[in-house]
Amino acid sequence: MCGLLGILTANGNAEDFVPALERALPCMRHRGPDDAGTWHDSDAAFGFNRLSIIDIAHSHQPLRWGPEDEPDRYAMTFNGEIYNYVELRKELADLGYKFNTSGDGEPIVVGFHHWGESVVEHLRGMFGIAIWDTKEKKLFLARDQFGIKPLFVATTEQGTVFSSEKKTILEMAKEMNLDLSLDKRAIEHYVDLQYVPEPESLHANIFRLESGCTAIVRPGGKLEQKRYFKPRFPVAQVAKGKEQDLFDRIARVLEDSVEKHMRADVTVGSFLSGGIDSTAIAALAKRHNPDLLTFTTGFEREGYSEVDVAAESAAAIGAEHIVKIVSPEEYAGAIPKIMWYLDDPVADPSLVPLYFVAAEARKHVKVVLSGEGADELFGGYTIYKEPLSLAPFEKIPSPLRKGLGQLSKVLPDGMKGKSLLERGSMTMEERYYGNARSFNFEQMQRVIPWAKRDWDHREVTAPIYVESTGFDPVARMQHLDLFTWMRGDILVKADKINMANSLELRVPFLDKEVFKVAETIPYDLKIANGTTKYALRKALEQIVPPHVLHRKKLGFPVPMRHWLAGDELFGWAQDTINESGTDDIFNKRAVLEMLNEHREGVSDHSRRLWTVLAFMVWHGIFVEHRIDPQIEDRDYPVEL
Structure with a gap:
């Protein structure tokens, strides 16, 4: 886990930007306190902060590589971890390629030389990548399928600057002649949704390369982005009596994913919130590390903590458990620091306890596993059961449904059935905006009077819904959350808050091989027997303790x-x-x-x-x- 920063200049004057790059690089030293380095030629300048996890003594970056007839053709910086790097290295070595390190970064650049831009389809892991091809004079940028690792980009007449953290780009704004005006539309999106949706940032001229995308930039040219990962969630069926085969496939792929995510030359621990997702990851990790440490957090106010349940789970799987209790004073005192680390605000109160438990974990380990992504991949949010309750409305003609919506508006607030009528009168595209919304439009206008009447959540969600046409109702909601809530909130805090503590967070549920199985789960095995994540729960019956199996996930609830x-x-x-x-x-x-x-x-x-x-x-x-x-x-x- 690391932080990358670089610039591709428009005028072949990269050397002029090296002082600014060196000044900005320490702004994200928390991402990589173990090592730092810079490199430049006439067109490009790269900087890097390294958190050493694999091949600690070598694999320094920026990394240079080239074939025997073109030594040092490529320069690469890479943030993340590639979990199948051992297999990739063997595959490429069998094709005749030579390696100078034993780390997980070099197979990326060697693979780029062999496969070109499609190298990303061979990578199993989390990543933000920048590769400069000195021969073809082109910069290649890429992010992992789910957006676990960030990559900010800005382009001016001076060139294109890119980084793992926006604050380093802000630090270079003067040299880049970068206008730092705020984007009022992005502010509206944030106030409504609690996060800034990709590809926006709150600064109008800085954006994020989207999850599951690559891009090519040439000196003086525009960034050309291409999507390589499109979740499909095909309409799936499981033959009667064959359900157990699916449950077994889920269990096997999760065990394989955790085993791959345990690859490291340092100690790996696990967060444990008390719910089924984190408990499953910790239980599987314990099989590969008998001395596994688990970590959780809670609050002094009784009733707002999963500390007791998490401790019970840790005892059941035989892990040593460490707890951090957060006081209100600590909470308030940490907020400015956390907002600085975030780059853009995320209005999720659980960020603060996560910061403290990450700080506690970093005293003991350098890498932790966590259960993020299980809800999106396996149908875990309670709201995913809504299509069942609203199914009768789908049979009502559209004009009559709209009439029911008008009726709901005149019913008194709090009257039983009012919300059901209101939501039943709307299509999914109209009613479902993801897992978070702070303000409706009237409430928004109360606090930001300049908010435009034409704004609603569909400005963000409509293009995503188009991509899910034909999916089953739960899959449509999962698909939307993959591109909104998960990458706008869940993964931002997973990356930024743990990296703030120089702690690498790994998320085994968000694995390409796990997704290949998860996307085949039929509608009736996601939501069944009155519960969510039904297929996952069945798969985990022999893995997690019984007291956790059907318990609702609360994460780190904040009072x-x-x-x-x-x-x-x-x-x-x-x-x-x-x-x-x-x-x-x-x-x-x-x-x-x-x-x-x-x-x-x-x-x-x-x-x-x-x-x-x-x-x-x-x-x-x-x-x-x-x-x-x-x-x-x-x-x-x-x-x-």
């Missing part, structure tokens, strides 16, 4: 509603709003009214308030340069 109404965070929230220089974005009086309404119990505004507060802290750091995130041991400026 945000209570804290914002009480003494724990009310004063902090009030000060954050009053001191924020976001008057041109938010109606701060309306936000303060929401805070008071929340404290008085008039309405639960906790999710909406947290969305605004997270943005205000982010703005105070990156735009106003008023808030010091207090990053320890830094040798770069506070003002980015």
